Amino acid sequence: MTERQGGPGGGILGRMADVGRAMIAGLGALSCRRPKVTLAVWVVMTVLAGWYSADNLTMSTSTSDMISPDTAFRQHSEEYRQAFPFADDQIVVVVDGPSPDQSDAAAVRLAERLSARTDVLSAVEVPSADPYFHRYGLLFLDTEKLQDLATRLAGAQAALGALNAAPNLQGLADLLDLILTHADEGAPATPAELLNRLAVSTATVADGRPVPLSWTGLVQAADEEDRAANRRFVLARPILDNSSFGRGRPAVTAVHEAIGAVMAEPVGQGVEMRVTGAVPLRQTELDTVANSAGVATILSFILVSVVLIAGMRSGRLIACILVVLLLGLTLSAGAAALTVGRLNLISVTCAVMFFGLGDDYGGHLGLRYQEELRRGLPPLAAAIEAVRAVGPALVLSTLCAIIGFLSFVPTAYLGLAEFGVISAVGMVVALLISLSLLPALIVLLRPGPGVAAPEREDRGFAGWVSRHHRAILGLAGVSAVLSMVALPLVRLDVNPLNLQDETTEAVATYRDLATTPRTSPYSVNVLTPDLAAAQTLADRLRALPESGGVRTFASFIPKDQEAKLPILADLSLLLGPSLIATPATTALDQGGLERAFTALKGVVAGYLSDKRDGPPDLRAAVQGFGNALARIQPARLATLDAALTGGVPPLLDRLRDGIAVEQPVTAADVPDSLKARWIAADGRARVEVLPTHDISNSRAMADFADAVLAVAPNATGAPVTVTEAARVVGSSFLEATALTLVLMVLLLVAVQRSVTGMVLILAPLVLAALWTMATAGLLDIPFNFANVIVIPLLFALGVSSSIHMVTRGQDLVRDGASDSDFGIELLVTSTPRAVLVSTLTTSTAFATLALSSHRGLSSMGVLLAVSITYTVIASLVVLPALMILWHRWRLRRRPAVPAR
Numbered sequence: 066m067t068e069r070q071g072g073p074g075g076g077i078l079g080r081m082a083d084v085g086r087a088m089i090a091g092l093g094a095l096s097c098r099r100p101k102v103t104l105a106v107w108v109v110m111t112v113l114a115g116w117y118s119a120d121n122l123t124m125s126t127s128t129s130d131m132i133s134p135d136t137a138f139r140q141h142s143e144e145y146r147q148a149f150p151f152a153d154d155q156i157v158v159v160v161d162g163p164s165p166d167q168s169d170a171a172a173v174r175l176a177e178r179l180s181a182r183t184d185v186l187s188a189v190e191v192p193s194a195d196p197y198f199h200r201y202g203l204l205f206l207d208t209e210k211l212q213d214l215a216t217r218l219a220g221a222q223a224a225l226g227a228l229n230a231a232p233n234l235q236g237l238a239d240l241l242d243l244i245l246t247h248a249d250e251g252a253p254a255t256p257a258e259l260l261n262r263l264a265v266s267t268a269t270v271a272d273g274r275p276v277p278l279s280w281t282g283l284v285q286a287a288d289e290e291d292r293a294a295n296r297r298f299v300l301a302r303p304i305l306d307n308s309s310f311g312r313g314r315p316a317v318t319a320v321h322e323a324i325g326a327v328m329a330e331p332v333g334q335g336v337e338m339r340v341t342g343a344v345p346l347r348q349t350e351l352d353t354v355a356n357s358a359g360v361a362t363i364l365s366f367i368l369v370s371v372v373l374i375a376g377m378r379s380g381r382l383i384a385c386i387l388v389v390l391l392l393g394l395t396l397s398a399g400a401a402a403l404t405v406g407r408l409n410l411i412s413v414t415c416a417v418m419f420f421g422l423g424d425d426y427g428g429h430l431g432l433r434y435q436e437e438l439r440r441g442l443p444p445l446a447a448a449i450e451a452v453r454a455v456g457p458a459l460v461l462s463t464l465c466a467i468i469g470f471l472s473f474v475p476t477a478y479l480g481l482a483e484f485g486v487i488s489a490v491g492m493v494v495a496l497l498i499s500l501s502l503l504p505a506l507i508v509l510l511r512p513g514p515g516v517a518a519p520e521r522e523d524r525g526f527a528g529w530v531s532r533h534h535r536a537i538l539g540l541a542g543v544s545a546v547l548s549m550v551a552l553p554l555v556r557l558d559v560n561p562l563n564l565q566d567e568t569t570e571a572v573a574t575y576r577d578l579a580t581t582p583r584t585s586p587y588s589v590n591v592l593t594p595d596l597a598a599a600q601t602l603a604d605r606l607r608a609l610p611e612s613g614g615v616r617t618f619a620s621f622i623p624k625d626q627e628a629k630l631p632i633l634a635d636l637s638l639l640l641g642p643s644l645i646a647t648p649a650t651t652a653l654d655q656g657g658l659e660r661a662f663t664a665l666k667g668v669v670a671g672y673l674s675d676k677r678d679g680p681p682d683l684r685a686a687v688q689g690f691g692n693a694l695a696r697i698q699p700a701r702l703a704t705l706d707a708a709l710t711g712g713v714p715p716l717l718d719r720l721r722d723g724i725a726v727e728q729p730v731t732a733a734d735v736p737d738s739l740k741a742r743w744i745a746a747d748g749r750a751r752v753e754v755l756p757t758h759d760i761s762n763s764r765a766m767a768d769f770a771d772a773v774l775a776v777a778p779n780a781t782g783a784p785v786t787v788t789e790a791a792r793v794v795g796s797s798f799l800e801a802t803a804l805t806l807v808l809m810v811l812l813l814v815a816v817q818r819s820v821t822g823m824v825l826i827l828a829p830l831v832l833a834a835l836w837t838m839a840t841a842g843l844l845d846i847p848f849n850f851a852n853v854i855v856i857p858l859l860f861a862l863g864v865s866s867s868i869h870m871v872t873r874g875q876d877l878v879r880d881g882a883s884d885s886d887f888g889i890e891l892l893v894t895s896t897p898r899a900v901l902v903s904t905l906t907t908s909t910a911f912a913t914l915a916l917s918s919h920r921g922l923s924s925m926g927v928l929l930a931v932s933i934t935y936t937v938i939a940s941l942v943v944l945p946a947l948m949i950l951w952h953r954w955r956l957r958r959r960p961a962v963p964a965r
Contacts, residue, residue, distance in 0.1 A: 086457050093452025093504050097445055100505035107502045111392045114399025122402035125409045131480030131790075131850060138789035142781045145592050148745040151302065156186075156313075156320055157342035158299040159574055163335050164279025165295050166712040169194065171327060171336040172297040178323040179301055185316040188302040190738070197736050203633060203723035204623035204730060211629055215636050218720070225717070226643035232713040233653050234661035234706045237263075238668055245672040245687070260686035263709060267693035269334070270705045276335040280712040281719075296584065303344050312351070313344040331707070341574035346562070349571045350919065354410050357917030361926070362416040365910035366390070369424050379435065381512035385503055386427030393498045394419050397491035404490055405483050411851055412484035414914060414922065419491050421910030422466070425865055426499030428903035429455045429896075434507060436894070438514035448504040455899075456500055458872045461816055462865035463496045465809050469861020472805040473854070476797035481854050527892035534946035541832055541943045548835035554842030557798075558763050559791040559850050564921035580759045582613040587760050589773045589782040591752040592745075599750035602777060606754050611772040613757035618732070618743035618750055626729045637724040644721050658702040666694050752777075760784065763791070794853055801857045809860060822875070825948060826867040829939030830860050836939075837932040846928060851921035855928040862907065863936030866900045870940055874948050887952050897941055904937035 096103045132139055146153055158175060162168035172191045179189040203211060218225070227240045244256050266278040303316030320340055327333040369390070374383055397419055401408070408415070433455050437447035470485040470492070530537065565572045578584045591606075593599040596618055603615045623629065653661060669691040673684070697705055732740075744750050754773050760766045770784040806827075813823040834856055841848065848855075873896040877887060891897075911933065914926025 086453075089456035089460060089500060090449070090453040092500055093456060094449050096501040096505045097448045097452075097508045100508045103501055103505035104509070107392060107396075107498060111395045114396045118395070118398035118402040120402075121406060122398060123407045124413075125407045131409065131411075131478070132793055133477040133479045136477050136789070136793060138781065138785055141592075141779045142786060144779075145590060145751070145781045148592055148747070148749055149590075149742070149751060151742065154303065154305060154313075154344055155342045156301040156303055156316060156340065156344050158301070158320060158324065159339045159341065159578065160297040160299060161337045161339075162295050162297075163276060164712075165281045166279045166715065167277055167332070167336055168295045168297040169715075170277075170332045171338070172299050174330065174332045175299050175323055175327045175338065178326055179299070179320065182316075182319045182323070185304055185319045186301050187304055190300050191297065192300065192739075193297050195736065195739060197734070197739060199719055200722045201623060201726060201730050201734070202719065204626060204629050204726065206629075208625050208628050208632075211632055215632050218636060219639055222640060222643050225640065225720075228710075228713050229644055229717055232717070233710050234658060234665060234702070235653065236713075237710055238661055238664040241665065242668045245668060245676070257680070257682045257686040260683070260690045264686070264689040264693045266708050267690065267697065267705065270701055270708050271693060271696035271698075274334050275331055275704050275708045277331075277708045277711050280716045300342075305344070311348070313348040314352075317345050317348055331704075339570055339574040339577075341571045341578070345571035346565070346575060349569050350410070350561070350565050353566060353917070353919040354413060354922060357914070357919050357922050358413045358417070361414065361913040361917065361922075362420070364913040364916070365417045365420045368909040368913065369420050369906045371909075379431075379512045379514075381510045382431050382435070382507065385506040385510055385512065386424060386431060388506060389427060389498055389503045390420060390423050392502070393423050393491075393495050396494045396498065397487075400490040400494055401487040405486050407483070408487075409480050409483055410921075411480050411854075412487050414925075415484070415487050415491060417910055417914060418488050419495065421907040422488075422492060422862060423495040423499070424906045424910075425462070425903040426459055426495055427503055428906065429459060429869065429899040430499060430503055431507075432899040432902065434504075434512075435514045444511045445508055448507045452500055452504050455869070458865075458869050459496060459500070461812075461872075462868050463492050464812055465864040465868070466492050466861040468808045468812065469805045469857045472801035472808075472857050472861075473797060475804065476800050477793045478797035478801075478853075480850070481797070481801075484854070527889040530892060530942060530945050531889055531949055534949045537942060537946040538950065541939075541946075545832055545835050548839035551839040551842045552835075554845075555838050556842075556847045557791055557795050557849070557853075558847035559794050560761070560763055560766065560787050561850070562761070563763075563847075564849055564851070564919060566918040566920070576761060579761050582755050582757060582759075585613075585756055585759070587756055587766065587769070587782070587784050589754045589770065589780050589784055591754070591773075591777040591780045593750050593752060595748050596744060596750045599752045603752050605776050606752065606773065609754075609772050609776065611757060611769045612754055614755040616753045616755070618735070618740065621735055621739060621743070622732060623730050630726070630729065633724050633726055640720065640724060644717060644724075653706065655699075655702070658706060659699060662694075662697070662702055662705070666691070669694065754780075756784075763787070767791070790850075794848075794850060798848070798853045798856070801854075802860075805857045805860050809864065821951070822871060825871050825944065825951065826864060827860075828947060829867055829944045830863045830936065832943060833863055833932060833935035833939045834859050836935045837928060840931055841928060846924050849921050849924060852925040852928050855925065855932055858929065859932040859936065862933065863940070866904060866936055866940035867944060869896050869900055870944055871948070874952075878952070887949060891948065892941075892945055897945075900940055901937060904933055904940075908933040908937075 134140070134143070158172075160168050160172045160175070162171055173194050176189050176191045176194070179186055198205070203214075206214065223243060224240050227243060228236050230236060231239065241260075244259070262278055266276055269276040301316070301320060303313050305312045305316070317340065324338045324340070328336070328338065366387075370383065370387060374380075394416055397415065401412075401415065405412075430451050434447050434451040437450045437454075438444065442450060467489040470489040473481040473485045476482065562572060562575060567573060567576065575586055578586050591599075591602060593602055599617045600619060603617050603619075606612050606615045669687055672687050673691065676684070756765075756769050758765075760769050766784045767788045770780075770788040773780045774785065809827065810823055813826055814820060837855065837859060840846075846852075870891070873894055874887075874891050877890055908930045911926050911929035914922045915930065917923045917926065
């Protein structure tokens with residue numbers, strides 16, 4: 066079937082191959098003749114490996130470390146992080162209240178509770194609560210909006226004076242009396258609007274779940290009072306343990322506990338608080354990966370055991386294989402600790418990988434052992450012969466697997482490079498322990514031959530393949546062409562957020578923030594030499610169509626102050642007298658509350674009786690407020706007072722501070738805490754660019770990142786990181802696949818000493834790769850950080866099936882298989898069954914990853930299971946058909962070689 070016939074005349078490579086086969090046979094024979102010593106040696110090594118890995122195998126929990134730090138975008142990111150260290154490792158609490166007042170109060174209260182958790186949090190802040198914004202907040206309004214607000218406040222002068230004199234239920238009664246008696250439309254809001262809000266807040270008090278009235282909302286323009294305007298943020302910096310899977314869990318747990326406590330207080334009623342940010346996102350991913358990997362490891366071991374039971378039907382033989390798997394896993398962990406020293410988010414699945422691949426050795430050795438027993442060999446001789454017969458193919462398969470695993474090492478994809486090294490070392494461990502300990506255990510336990518599959522069924526399938534081999538190859542060719550047509554559907558998506566469970570709080574909140582450009586976490590930052598350079602760059606970036614806004618330190622100095630300061634001066638002259646007077650009393654005792662409540666109800670009742678011809682909307686609003694007041698019990702009057710008037714003092718304080726500004730605000734007025742976020746200690750300044758819309762889609766994100774990078778090549782941030790990482794992963798995938806194929810071709814040609822043998826081995830793998838990629842495209846399963854290794858692994862792992870089939874075919878040819886019987890003789894041996902069993906166990910083990918809620922691991926499990934399934938179809942159907950065709954063609958082309 067091939068030009069390889071080896072032998073003494075095979076040259077250096079032939080002699081090396083002969084030496085290798087002799088060494089494999091010698092190792093098997095030695096282990097079988099000294100089984101107890103072999104077992105003792107491996108047990109001692111396993112104990113040492115377990116001890117070493119427990120002390121030295123750590124965990125890398127950083128997703129950014131998956132890409133080599135030598136890449137340009139990683140260097141830019143690190144440079145930015147060094148200048149502004151606050152940018153990383155934050156916990157962000159998004160506070161959404163029904164009003165600005167409630168959001169402010171809840172955010173401040175949460176920050177107070179979090180500040181007490183110095184054991185897990187190093188800093189807590191509420192950016193919107195900075196006194197700088199309280200004092201100069203009015204100057205940050207657009208000139209038109211400031212003028213509109215001034216007009217509204219001027220008309221409410223008397224009302225504000227009444228509230229300032231008595232910011233309680235009594236002052237509210239006086240205010241309503243003033244409004245309703247004189248139908249004064251210059252109140253902080255229209256009378257109907259004010260009364261409707263009072264009715265709603267009063268009803269919540271009556272229901273036992275008080276929601277305070279927002280006085281700030283009453284004086285704001287309608288377009289400002291929306292969900293985004295009511296949103297506040299609490300930022301917390303956690304204390305992390307980067308050596309643990311739970312690096313951020315204590316801090317995140319503390320934040321959730323504080324949120325629960327605030328939500329139970331009156332200030333938290335009606336307020337929604339959600340947690341997101343880099344730390345919660347990473348911790349959520351780590352927890353998902355850890356749980357998924359643990360479950361998948363256990364489940365894969367169980368399923369591998371089930372498949373082995375169905376395939377071998379020998380309890381003692383299966384026990385031998387499973388013992389070898391467990392010991393080999395521990396040895397692999399020790400080897401991983403010795404070589405790489407850490408696990409990452411991908412290599413944490415190495416246990417599943419080991420079970421899925423390590424059983425291949427046991428499957429081939431075990432089934433060949435059973436075949437030799439059925440041929441009449443005693444157990445010891447059968448075990449030695451099994452190692453001698455399948456050992457060379459196992460070694461060659463392992464070398465090919467190592468090539469595939471190590472193919473990512475030369476690339477910038479460090480995460481898969483580490484995974485490849487760990488897996489390659491694991492395959493070496495699996496090979497050595499299978500060629501020595503497994504036959505030793507077989508000799509000690511002496512398992513029986515099991516139950517052979519009915520020969521009639523085997524010959525039926527073999528005969529069908531032999532008869533229809535041309536049709537099979539034709540169908541395979543058509544499927545290959547159709548698969549190539551579907552290749553344009555294949556896409557790459559390395560956005561880490563798209564790999565996570567979108568139902569988790571951190572991910573859902575992050576996506577929600579991305580829908581609003583001004584709160585989008587997908588901003589891009591650029592580090593510039595100084596503030597002047599930042600301003601120049603900002604002007605260029607604002608001109609980009611993809612730019613939805615650009616911020617620098619100068620953005621926190623109000624603009625158009627020459628037009629706004631006169632407006633504030635006029636307001637100060639007009640409102641000053643009303644706001645300067647100190648309230649006579651703020652708190653009312655129970656008696657005062659009851660008198661004020663009676664007065665409030667009297668004002669309502671008086672209007673309803675005296676103004677029967679008043680505006681319908683106003684009468685309806687007054688009636689609604691009166692109905693709500695009727696539900697209030699005396700014991701709830703203090704709560705009612707706080708709900709209806711608690712927001713008055715903060716509003717008046719902010720107005721006093723705002724209208725008191727007389728001089729232009731300069732950079733010197735900006736507090737250091739805010740300045741430090743925009744200007745580094747060495748004077749370098751940052752520029753932030755916001756998108757125009759939600760760019761969660763990878764294509765939109767890449768467009769935004771590329772536009773900014775074209776102007777500022779040192780830009781960094783999530784869009785740049787994701788986009789550049791996608792390019793690194795894509796190029797790494799192509800490099801790794803090409804390297805795998807080239808090295809595998811060279812190895813197979815060297816070992817097989819035949820181009821034909823190499824083509825026969827690789828052809829079904831190319832077909833399976835096309836099928837896999839077409840399936841990914843048709844099912845819209847994008848390649849990502851985790852599953853991009855599937856195609857290189859398909860060649861590395863699937864080659865084992867082809868090697869065993871081709872090697873067994875070569876043996877049959879040397880034994881003189883005839884034209885008509887070759888295909889049948891090949892397919893009724895134990896080799897196809899061993900390929901089927903080992904492939905099923907591998908595919909089953911990988912399929913357990915598909916159960917993960919982490920989309921990266923899930924898609925990795927799906928595509929690996931699919932690809933391995935395709936390889937078994939290609940190896941057991943297409944490859945035999947190709948071998949039959951080639952064998953018959955050679956017999957027709959060449960005269961029979963006389964026996965020597």
